[in-house]
């Protein structure tokens with residue numbers, strides 16, 4: 001996969017490659033996702049470095065995505081969720097209900113990839129930690145996603161309370177990629193409080209087993225992939 005630096009105008013291109021599973025097929029698999037970005041408009045209008053990492057992981061798991069009910073939180077431009085939809089998952093993309101312009105931009109990101117909003121993917125405004133009726137209609141999910149949603153410590157509990165509600169009583173997993181910005185930040189106590197447990201995924205082993213290297217995506221940033229489940 002490329003690191004997404006192939007930028008054409010305001011379109012950022014992400015390329016995912018992999019070997020085909022069918023014997024004798026040497027064509028390989030290829031998926032290109034384009035994201036229209038507005039670099040100065042705000043947090044949700046461009047793709048943060050954690051998003052290609054989560055998308056890369058989903059690409060390594062692409063054969064298991066078909067039919068899964070996938071929900072992405074704080075998705076911004078929605079790269080991981082769009083990839084999951086392209087791989088056959090039933091995807092709901094969410095971002096802040098207080099940012100209608102971001103939600104419109106998210107629709108444009110879907111359309112740029114041939115996905116018709118509210119036909120091929122659902123798009124919904126949500127506020128972490130607020131349990132409005134829309135949130136109840138989101139259950140059940142099989143896979144919950146978020147990239148770079150742990151960037152403001154005062155919001156960690158809001159994110160995790162929403163995650164706990166969506167995972168409660170199910171086998172669903174929450175996969176989140178994040179950038180380590182301070183050694184002092186931790187979600188350990190909050191995981192315990194909300195009946196959750198987390199484990200970091202071993203990216204080196206995943207690279208080896210998938211044959212797709214993640215290192216060019218990460219560069220010298222401290223990026224991680226965490227899997228959280230209900231206890």
Ligand SMILES: C[S@@+](CC[C@H](N)C(=O)[O-])C[C@H]1O[C@@H](n2cnc3c(N)ncnc32)[C@H](O)[C@@H]1O
Nearest residue numbers: 044047048051074075076095096127128147148
């Ligand atoms: C750092 S950006 C990450 C965007 C995207 N996931 C990515 O990695 O490119 C954080 C995202 O969380 C959304 N967000 C912030 N506060 C939120 C809240 N209280 N409820 C829901 N979404 C929120 C923002 O609108 C933004 O899209």
